[in-house]
Amino acid sequence: MLIHENFNLQPHNSFGVSARSKYFSSVRSLEELQLALQYASERRSPIYVIGEGSNVLFTKDYPGLIIKVALTGVQIDQESGVVRVASGENWHNFVLTCMNAGLHGLENLALIPGSVGAAPVQNIGAYGVELASFVKHVKGLDMSTGKTFVLNASDCCFGYRDSIFKKPEGAKFLISEVTLQLQLDWAPNLSYASLDKEFYEDPVETPQRLFSIVCRVRRRKLPNPKLIGNAGSFFKNPLISVTLLEELKIRHQDIVWFDTDDPNIKKIPAAWLLDKLGWKGRKNGGAEVSATHALVLINAAKATGKEISVLAQRMVASVLDEFGIVLEPEVRIL
Ligand SMILES: Cc1cc2nc3c(=O)[nH]c(=O)nc-3n(C[C@H](O)[C@H](O)[C@H](O)COP(=O)(O)OP(=O)(O)OC[C@H]3O[C@@H](n4cnc5c(N)ncnc54)[C@H](O)[C@@H]3O)c2cc1C
Incomplete structure (x- = not known):
């Protein structure tokens, strides 16, 4: 070492x-x-x-x-659909490996950058699917005690871009391995409207087709971090009370929201809030809000981390000022 x-x-x-x-x-x-x-x-x-x-x-x-x-290794049990994967494996390659082995469910999560070990940390999600639905166990080392841990899905306290690994009690947990239960029979999840539209405009009902549509949509919508520095969505979509939503509707008739499992809580697309305030394309030094996606901050010209975080703070302040909503970063700021 x-x-x-x-x-x-x-x-x-x-x-x-x-x-x-x-x-x-x-x-x-x-x-x-x-x-x-x-x-x-x-x-x-x-x-x-x-x-x-x-x-x-x-x-x-x-x-x-x-x-x-950088721990590697994938063990697939094709009969049961149970897969054990080391945390240093690349997430997208892992999704591809599972699909090619005839195990399904992860296709909607294709092309999310990063490692397998980080996936449970923020419970990665895209196009109507979250990692949490597949997790059986997460294994690792508690760096504060040196002891190993094995958590089942409910112990992981998964939520929207959230888990125990983001909370103080799990902050010292290093994830070494994730065990997932995947589907033996393919049942596409097309709950995300734009995916549904793309899929039925050009239907080839195979997991491979869904996988390639997800990759195509993502390539079209998000900047490639290998070409333009970014971390995907910088902020989480805020959850607000129905009361606040009703107040906001008076001033903003066009406000967009989504239902959650709790009828009293609604999810507002952070991109809508930021777009409404004209953030697309605005800059701070070399840091810039993407001209096509108000939720994506980019390193346009040798930005410093400080410049990016100051730009993010200004965005948070303006959303709070106009809508009374606190935006929470999805990105971990160090
Ligand atoms: C273009 C782009 C698009 C994206 N789209 C999405 C999307 O659609 N959905 C989504 O959910 N995310 C998305 N992201 C965010 C990112 O891809 C995910 O959060 C991913 O899981 C990060 O993986 P990573 O290995 O790079 O994590 P890192 O950035 O290295 O780490 C992220 C966090 O996880 C912790 N961590 C990492 N590995 C471990 C480990 N083994 N044990 C314990 N803690 C660990 C780190 O301490 C840190 O807090 C996107 C990012 C980009 C750049």
């Missing part, structure tokens, strides 16, 4: 911002992980875990050890 000092994090975050960490280690086995943890503990160094860095924003140098999880 190699520990790098004064390490350049620019290639390890999809915003492509400049930042360095005091120490950095890419761990390929649980033994290497233990050694890295020991190294940090001997130096009383803080630790932060990353996968592929597509949901983090470094606003300054990190004063401790960054552990990049």
Whole structure:
């Protein structure tokens, strides 16, 4: 195991911002992980875990050890549909592997950048599907005690872009392996309106077709982080009370909202709020709000992490001012 000092994090975050960490280690086995943890503990160094860095924003140098999880391996049981996958595997490749093995359900989550290990952290979701519906167990190491943990889906407290791993009690959990129950019979989830439209305009009823439509829609809508630094949607869609929605409808007759499981709570597309306030294309230094998607902040011209976070703070302040709604970042800001 190699520990790098004064390490350049620019290639390890999809915003492509400049930042360095005091120490950095890419761990390929649980033994290497233990050694890295020991190294940090001997130096009383803080630790932060990353996968592929597509949901983090470094606003300054990190004063401790960054552990990049590079554990690999996929075990598929085709009879039961149960799949065990190591956390360092690339998410999109994993979706493809499962589909090719005849196991289904993940097609709507194709092309989400990042690693398998980060997927339960924010309960990744897209086009009407969330990871939580497939999780059997999440396994890993509690870095505060050195003990292993195995959590079942309900222990993970999954919510909308949320889980125990984002809360203080799970913040020290390093995920090493995820076990999913996938579908043996394919039943496409077309609950997301635009997907439904695309699918029926050009119907070929196979999982491969759904997979390629999802990839096509995503490529059309979202900037490729390999070409333009970004982290996808910067903010979560806010949940508000029906009372607030009724108040807002008086001033904004065109407001868009979605029902949730709770009849008293409605979800508002953050992109609608930001678009309404004219945020598309606005800048702060090298940071910019995408001209085509108000929820996506981009590194347009050698932006610093600070410039991106200041732009995000201004967006939050303007939404609060106009709508009385607090936008919460989806991206982890360091
Ligand atoms: C263009 C684009 C589109 C996107 N679209 C979507 C989308 O449709 N839906 C969606 O949900 N997300 C989306 N995202 C966000 C991102 O892809 C996901 O959050 C993804 O799961 C991040 O994976 P990562 O490995 O890059 O995580 P990182 O950015 O490395 O880490 C994210 C968080 O997870 C933690 N973490 C990472 N690995 C582990 C581990 N092994 N154990 C414990 N904690 C860990 C980190 O500490 C950090 O808090 C998009 C991002 C981009 C750039």
